[in-house]
Amino acid sequence: MRLLFLAVLRPHTGNAVTAQRVRAHLEAAGHVCILKDAFDFESPSEIANLILAENCEAALALHLYRGGRLLQGHRIPFGVIFGGTDVNEDANQAEKNTVMGRVLEEARFAVAFTESMKEMAQVQWELQQHQTPLLTGIPFFNVLVDPVFTREVKANVKRAAGVRLIGEMPQEDLHAVVKNCFAVVNSSVSEGMSAAILEAMDLEVPVLARNIPGNAAMVKHEVTGLLFSNPQEFVHLAKRLVSDPALEKEIVVNGKEYVRMYHSWQVERDTYQQLIRKLEGSTED
Known part of the structure; x- marks a missing residue:
């Protein structure tokens, strides 16, 4: 399956390292993972053109606001991965909070890295109505360069x-x-x-x-x-x-x-591969 993966890819950041690791998990299962920097796009219409050009069948976003909002309104199924900024910062801004809530309504699954992050998200967006798997993993660490x-x-x-x-x-x-x-x-x-x-x-x-x-x-x-x-x-x-x-x-x-x-690397790989199979099943419906 051809997957579009949106993430913030500034060099030497935890986001970029996490995105590369997740892409490796998905490609190990035989998928084609097209990784793009969410900051390179300003609107869902640009993503629509990319999906058409790359013949993408499903999508994944790291960060609900930075990446997930760009996947709304397309016909392909997608999943999202919570970032710390989502629950610690952006959730406190009314407009962004609303956008992220709408992303969750459309996403086929959402992933939180820790139990506390999952609990915070459940309070913010009443996620008991959604399927929200908890996932933890070991990134290799790189220093944030801002x-x-x-x-x-x-x-x-x-x-x-x-x-x-x-x-x-x-x-x-x-x-x-x-x-x-x-x-x-x-x-x-x-x-x-x-x-x-x-x-x-x-x-x-x-x-x-x-x-x-x-x-x-x-x-x-x-x-x-x-x-x-x-x-x-x-x-x-x-x-x-x-x-x-x-x-x-x-x-x-x-x-x-x-x-x-x-924080088993192998468990993380298995979990992401299982989640993507949910998207794969959605494309066949």
Whole structure:
């Protein structure tokens, strides 16, 4: 089957890495997956022309608003994958919230990466009326590169003693750096599913993460990692982790097991391939 896959493909972002991984899953099942950057299109009419030109039979979108809205009104069946921006940011804007609700009404399935993200979506759009499979997976992690944010980070790092900013590097080198670190810190104020946290757990490195819904969905305090709410609490927990080898060992073991149990790459592949079969069946009706 020929599938159109819309996602935000800015280089070195989690979205782009996730999209490439999902495409690999689908192509492994024999589908032709035509991956396009949602930001290259402004209206569903442009997508209609693309669907016709590429002879697409079904479609998939990563992010309901950024990609899913472009798939509305076409005759081909489609599924959607929630992004963190959908439930953490765009859902708070009335116009975007309404658009995403309409996308869900038309989508044949919707996928959430974590249980908390699924629950938030159910509250926002009453998804008990829809089929919303829960899916988790292990992205390989890449650093988000945003020009404005990058300038802010570089400026702050220059003023911070003892902090080094390391540029992009090959994945193998990144893994080596992470494995040689005492801990990985996630200080995001908004997350869907942090690939950095999952990868640190898989590499057996302790995690300290800001206590926000996306992080707390994966990090159970003092079990699979440590959660902090402010700088003072972070300093306290970091010192505790350094001085308590037993706690460090327990967190590492539990984190590794959590990834094995709930973020299996093979389970993710099988699940996406099963979901796409739902679209394949729809085209035959």
